[in-house]
Amino acid sequence: MKSSSILFVASVLLLAALPVLWPDPYVLSVVASAGIFIIAAISLNLLLGYTGQLSLGHVAFFGIGAYTSALMSLGFDVTLPGSDEPFVVAPKPVWLAFASGIVVAGLFGWLVGKLAFRVRGAYFVIVTISFAQVMRMVATNWVDLTEGPMALNSIPPLTLWVPGEGVVDLVTKASTYWLVLAVAVIAWLLVAALVHSRTGRAMIALRENETLARSIGVPVTHYLRIAAVGAAAIAGAAGGLYAHTVRIIDPDVFMFMFTITMVIMVIVGGKGTLAGPVVGGLLFGLLPELLRGRLAPEVQWILYGTLMIVILIFMPRGIVPALSGLRRRKRAPQARPQSAAAPAAAPAVQPPARAAGEAA
Template identity: 60%
Template structure:
């Protein structure tokens, strides 16, 4: 039944701007939605292959920088006095470059790191994210380092013969975020319900058994990492063009933790899980901010997370599925009402 949750959330958010004009709430929904896209991408690895990546924010940040630099342009020197000069391109090309570059990085990291499993893989992903952060911090000529890339162009969309639209308003950016989130959800759903998805789940349940029936573990996990990184890069591109400023703080470990919380609390290994988790932990800070000090907000945030994990250890989505299926089962097993007897017999 939770398969209906993402469409309902999409419709509700699409209709929300019609009656809501508060820019603060719209801004919070866009930011939360962008990280929900990141959670959807992480769920492909964590939920369906069982591989925990604690450096997933690296692909998000790579996508943000790739998209921003493609749109802004750069002039950077390399070894041997060689200089690369790039004039800024259309922001939508930057969006595509973010997907391509992040996916390529995901492929390289997957090929190198999926030779190990468990804690070793987690350490590799953390180290990769830290290396990328240090590159962004210290390659000042390209990334501006701690000074940040500023004045990033806003996203533009257009169709041949119909002109071009610059997405300046929050409502326009909300619809763009919803469109990318829907596309990411459909891509993951298509993969999960394919033969490739069965191979991923097989590796998660019993890797040795899956390999014994012909599943190529390294290839399957690498492809999953590539697609997951590409989706995270798309989310990073939206982040860069919406906020129009990025610095090395985009690689903060806390952002990865936020994505993991969304996946685990919503229900890892379910399509609706990251959407539900993103809805809860993306809107909770917004709901608490007018009433509590920052310290109290974090206490409530942690208390809600602990409560969900204690009462619904598999996540909200599986709990809802179990609740609804239990009600359906009870209704189907309910004995039929006794028929009244007519006086005097037949």
């Protein structure tokens, strides 16, 4: 087994043991909340880190997943334009509702990718921001469906069948934490499998040089859409988790600050690396809670911003690439003395012609 695989398994086991080692409900709640945004950051990293496309409207898919999952689990009726009869959807099982949130978010990812990837650079960023703002306005003003600012509440929690106990609601802090961890591991493994596949190599190729990738026949738009759908679906899963764990959502779920948080986690952790969003998410997901109550709010934000600037100045590629480079540099001096010793031993073996001349 590779060292990276051993590290991954050990990290998952250590995180899974947290409710046993540190059963404080507040700690578990904070780490679970950070875990939801780590899942969202993992999804954004697929688009930003592996295709090089900066989406500042990624929170839209998070919100779509949250609202779809909540509405499907609660049930709803709405009168569509041009129809006199209301469209009624009965409440669905929570896991079916959760899956529907992922599917709907992925469909919107395909739609936005189909439209937005016709442009690049700042134009793409503007399109994604506009899409997120449109979704927020829909959630705010379509009161018949979303309840608008009054929020959707009493959202049912996700459940799990336990032998001997039947179906159990995942409402305790420990069960919520394990649920978030399980979804995060699945999302990480899916992204890792995609990145190491032929599709992932094509994404990296167009990130490094899109013009060259086109010249050798890589269908750039096709692979960008795959990344957009995958990123949107995983963000939708994070949104569904948010809805079923918080159990109340309003249009603030589309806040622009959520996207900025995801971008910070990806860039500071190391975009284009599998561990980057996790490291950045743990750091900037837990830091505000660690500072809360100890320092004044304005001092917290100053320290938060200062730390981010310092990291990006001394580790411009992010924490994970910087640590990987340091590890390689530590290994390099051990190899140099061995390579330097080889030339010193070479003169001991004389060429045959020279040896024959000396014998004569």
